[in-house]
Amino acid sequence: xxxxxxxxxxxxxxxxxxxxxxxxxxxxxxxxxxxxxxxxxxxxxxxxxxxxxxxxxxxxxxxxxxxxxxxxxxxxxxxxxxxxxxxxxxxxxxxxxxxxxxxxxxxxxxxxxxxxxxxxxxxxxxxxxxxxxxxxxxxxxxxxxxxxxxxxxxxxxxxxxxxxxxxxxxxxxxxxxxxxxxxxxxxxxxxxxxxxxxxxxxxxxxxxxxxxxxxxxxxxxxxxxxxxxxxxxxxxxxxxxxxxxxxxxxxxxxxxxxxxxxxxxxxxxxxxxxxxxxxxxxxxxxxxxxxxxxxxxxxxxxxxxxxxxxxxxxxxxxxxxxxxxxxxxxxxxxxxxxxxxxxxxxxxxx
Numbered sequence: 001x002x003x004x005x006x007x008x009x010x011x012x013x014x015x016x017x018x019x020x021x022x023x024x025x026x027x028x029x030x031x032x033x034x035x036x037x038x039x040x041x042x043x044x045x046x047x048x049x050x051x052x053x054x055x056x057x058x059x060x061x062x063x064x065x066x067x068x069x070x071x072x073x074x075x076x077x078x079x080x081x082x083x084x085x086x087x088x089x090x091x092x093x094x095x096x097x098x099x100x101x102x103x104x105x106x107x108x109x110x111x112x113x114x115x116x117x118x119x120x121x122x123x124x125x126x127x128x129x130x131x132x133x134x135x136x137x138x139x140x141x142x143x144x145x146x147x148x149x150x151x152x153x154x155x156x157x158x159x160x161x162x163x164x165x166x167x168x169x170x171x172x173x174x175x176x177x178x179x180x181x182x183x184x185x186x187x188x189x190x191x192x193x194x195x196x197x198x199x200x201x202x203x204x205x206x207x208x209x210x211x212x213x214x215x216x217x218x219x220x221x222x223x224x225x226x227x228x229x230x231x232x233x234x235x236x237x238x239x240x241x242x243x244x245x246x247x248x249x250x251x252x253x254x255x256x257x258x259x260x261x262x263x264x265x266x267x268x269x270x271x272x273x274x275x276x277x278x279x280x281x282x283x284x285x286x287x288x289x290x291x292x293x294x295x296x297x298x299x300x301x302x303x304x305x306x307x308x309x310x311x312x313x314x315x316x317x318x319x320x321x322x323x324x325x326x327x328x329x330x331x332x333x334x335x336x337x338x339x340x341x342x343x344x345x346x347x348x349x350x
Contacts, residue, residue, distance in 0.1 A: 069315040127285045134205055135160075135167040135282065142169075142201045146194075154194060165210060166283040169198060172265065173276040183226075185234035192242055198280055199246030208254035210281040211240045217261040217270030232258030239278045254283060 055063070139160050146155060157177050159170040171179055171194060179191035187195070202209060213236035215228040236258050244250060266272040307313065 065315070069312075131166075131207070131284055132162070135162065138167065138201045138204065138282070141204075142197060145197050145200065149193070149197065151190075151194065151197070154190070158194070163281070165281050166207065167281065169280045169282070170265065171195070171198075171278045171280070173273050175273060178276075179278060180235055180238075183220075183231070185231065185238045187238055187242060195239060195242045195280075196246040199243045199248050202243075202280075202282060203247050205282060206252070207285060208283040209243070209248060209252050210255045210279075210283060211236045211243070211253065211257075212255075212279040212281065213239070213258040214263060214265070214275060214277045214279065215261050216273060216275040217264070228260035229258060232260045234258070235278065239280070243280070 054066075058066070142158070143155060146152060146158070154177065157172050157174060159172060161168045161170065171191070173179060177190070178188060179194075180186060181188060213232035213234075215232045215235075217228075219228070220226050233256075236256050240253055240256050244253075261270055261275060264270050264272070264275040265277055266274055269275075
């Protein structure tokens with residue numbers, strides 16, 4: 001197109017300048033990163049003030065329970081220990097070691113053995129094995145003593161049984177042998193001598209002693225003044241006294257009890273004379289006793305016991321019982337605005 005001619009008095013046309021402006025998004029005042037940082041700061045401050053409140057609202061015992069609950073179980077390994085700096089990087093199981101004796105400050109830490117041979121600690125299994133070995137030696141020694149004293153014919157009246165409580169030595173009545181005079185707690189001479197021999201071998205171990213009296217199922221004609229419960233208890237005390245006079249210290253007796261005819265030796269005949277007996281029990285050592293108790297449990301019971309003794313569950317129960325300084329509602333308080341039934345999960349109903 002031909003350019004239009006400009007008149008003499010017309011000004012020279014001004015150039016047209018087009019400025020293109022691109023607006024960038026600022027994400028609400030220079031981006032959103034500051035919001036994340038601010039949220040972290042507020043969260044940290046809330047945790048800090050919560051900690052300060054807990055320190056002021058709880059007792060020393062409660063704080064100790066909380067610390068124990070949150071203390072992890074640690075096993076710390078040390079370099080340059082137990083021969084690890086040797087040519088083979090640990091060439092001797094007896095090498096000197098620098099393991100710590102505890103993994104942390106709480107009571108859930110693991111104690112590391114003194115050396116790889118395990119000489120520092122002896123668990124329930126080892127204690128039980130040691131008790132069994134001693135029980136076997138006691139059995140052999142008692143039989144030897146009875147033979148030397150001319151009491152070999154009474155060996156059939158002495159029975160050895162391993163139970164959850166320990167080694168049970170049953171002194172059993174039979175048709176040709178009775179420990180007590182009929183219907184009394186008076187020990188007969190042969191029975192007193194036999195109990196003395198038992199006491200001599202029990203002195204070789206420091207374990208606790210339990211004495212339990214048993215009777216048969218024959219009732220008394222007049223049960224008002226005497227019965228099998230009273231008789232079994234009286235005979236247990238008479239046996240304890242005889243053991244004490246033969247060298248067993250009073251501090252070793254854990255229990256003296258009479259069970260009448262409730263635990264018969266012959267299960268199918270409550271009137272059998274062999275049900276009349278005295279049980280002298282040499283208890284397991286403390287660690288061995290727990291291990292012996294576990295041996296008689298089935299898998300379901302073991303699982304229940306493990307759940308009962310779980311340290312985490314116990315710690316939570318302890319924290320709940322302590323109530324974090326008494327912050328729960330008092331017992332018997334009624335809410336003024338309880339949630340209506342059926343609206344617990346609906347939005348807006350909190």
